[in-house]
Amino acid sequence: MNTKKKIYLDYNATTPVDKRVVEEMLPYFTEMFGNASSDHFFGWDAEEGVKFAREQVSNLVYCKPTEITFTSGATEAANLALFGFCKKNSSKGKHIITCKTEHNAILDTMQALENEGFQITYLDVDAEGNIDLKELENDITAKTILVCLMLANNETGLIHPMKQIEKIVHSKGVKLMSDITQAVGKIPVDLKELNLDLAIFSSHKLYGPKGVGALYINKKNKVEVDQSVFGGGQEKGIRPGTLNVTGIVGFGKAAEIVFSEMKEESIRLSELRDKLEALLEEIEDIAINSKNSDRLPNTTNVSFENIDGNQLLRKLNNLAVSRGSACTSNLINPSHVLKAMGLSDELALSSIRISLGRNTTLADIKFAAEEIKNTVHQLKKAMV
Structure with missing residues (x-):
């Protein structure tokens, strides 16, 4: 259990x-x-x-x-x-x-x-x-x-x-x-x-x-x-x-409520996102999509090279993350957004979106990063 x-x-x-x-x-x-x-x-x-x-x-x-x-x-x-x-x-x-x-x-x-x-x-x-x-x-x-x-x-x-x-x-x-x-x-x-x-x-x-x-x-x-x-x-x-x-x-x-709390919350989420991305970038062969452009403070989209996206999501069963839009997530198709950005079907399918919110804490971020690191390591080890 x-x-x-x-x-x-x-x-x-x-x-x-x-x-x-x-x-x-x-x-x-x-x-x-x-x-x-x-x-x-x-x-x-x-x-x-x-x-x-x-x-x-x-x-x-x-x-x-x-x-x-x-x-x-x-x-x-x-x-x-x-x-x-x-x-x-x-x-x-x-x-x-x-x-x-x-x-x-x-x-x-x-x-x-x-x-x-x-x-x-x-x-x-x-x-x-x-x-x-x-x-x-x-x-x-x-x-x-x-x-x-x-x-x-x-x-x-x-x-x-x-x-x-x-x-x-x-x-x-x-x-x-x-x-x-x-x-x-x-x-x-x-x-x-x-x-x-x-x-x-x-x-x-x-x-x-x-x-x-x-x-x-x-x-x-x-x-x-x-x-x-x-x-x-x-x-x-x-x-x-x-x-x-x-x-x-x-x-x-x-x-x-969001009107009154947005400024402080935006700063908080931006700091959490940056921390998460710094931890994730310790993993080899990953890329943060759109990282060098103006982005929402709460959103990270990360691609993992040579990783089976289906296995990755199944093994991350303690984290609610997604491949992309919830309106199409039940379809096992590569993201049309990432494909338009030039990613291959394989890399788009091995990408996940992590979006933070009002209840997200620093402890959550650290836990999530560790879970993702361990899962990617296990998947790569199994491929050897």
């Missing part, structure tokens, strides 16, 4: 709901349980909860509450934004630019848009995962209506230079959308400063409940999206249906 402690190091996949968030949500299950659209005091209480949460979430990302539309998560928000925007603006052109290292929530939606007759350009990345800004500029044509690039990569933690990207895109008269899901709550995200036209993010990545997310639509830039889901007038008709009041209230509280 395995008596060793289990350590969760997959915070980019999801986070535990903060107890303070749970406490905020509880009354909305049994006491203030009304439908936020009902015209009586139960509905008014629910509506007030949603209104306050909208303010909390908008405060986190520095935008107006009216620019936030609540959804079931970032994936739904991506679909609403992309299909809604492209439908509204298809008369201006049907060309979209994105990147090969985007999350599948974006890439799969782009494929669906291709089936609808849109032309998609997928930007290449270098060995660190960075796009070529000149290539981006050159790929924008008179038919380009949207550029969609994530702020921070979910697998490597790499942060794109969004302000530079924004200047290029807007100078061409094109709109800019970003998946900011992994960045929000980990680093400051100021939507007003970034001047994004559309953005998507999710509650469960920042210690809030699953099943709730947000779509940001820039009012100042007069961005419009067509309705693509029908059945009610909730959320300005963009996302109709009975609101998940309890989840939204939790999202709001989680946003409030």
Whole structure:
């Protein structure tokens, strides 16, 4: 029987709901349980909860509450934004630019848009995962209506230079959308400063409940999206249906907490990540992916040469780490992100993502590094 402690190091996949968030949500299950659209005091209480949460979430990302539309998560928000925007603006052109290292929530939606007759350009990345800004500029044509690039990569933690990207895109008269899901709550995200036209993010990545997310639509830039889901007038008709009041209230509280604690937590996690990487680099034939670029403070992606990735993960049964995105981790395929960065299938399959979070301690880091060292040593010894 395995008596060793289990350590969760997959915070980019999801986070535990903060107890303070749970406490905020509880009354909305049994006491203030009304439908936020009902015209009586139960509905008014629910509506007030949603209104306050909208303010909390908008405060986190520095935008107006009216620019936030609540959804079931970032994936739904991506679909609403992309299909809604492209439908509204298809008369201006049907060309979209994105990147090969985007999350599948974006890439799969782009494929669906291709089936609808849109032309998609997928930007290449270098060995660190960075796009070529000149290539981006050159790929924008008179038919380009949207550029969609994530702020921070979910697998490597790499942060794109969004302000530079924004200047290029807007100078061409094109709109800019970003998946900011992994960045929000980990680093400051100021939507007003970034001047994004559309953005998507999710509650469960920042210690809030699953099943709730947000779509940001820039009012100042007069961005419009067509309705693509029908059945009610909730959320300005963009996302109709009975609101998940309890989840939204939790999202709001989680946003409030990360906003107040982010600066100190970011420094703490960055120090832990650097310590972890220093310990891991004592192992021969490993590489930290995207190490030389701007990254999220909590994320490490490491590749092990000549190691069977399946055996590595099975033997690391005291550590919750991942190969990459949780949305595709059940598929034994090499990471499309790492392949785009030039890694071979074999090396991509022997890579793991370690993402730290609020409950991660220095003791956890030391334990994890020792477990990984011992496991890699055992696997290499068995190969001799």
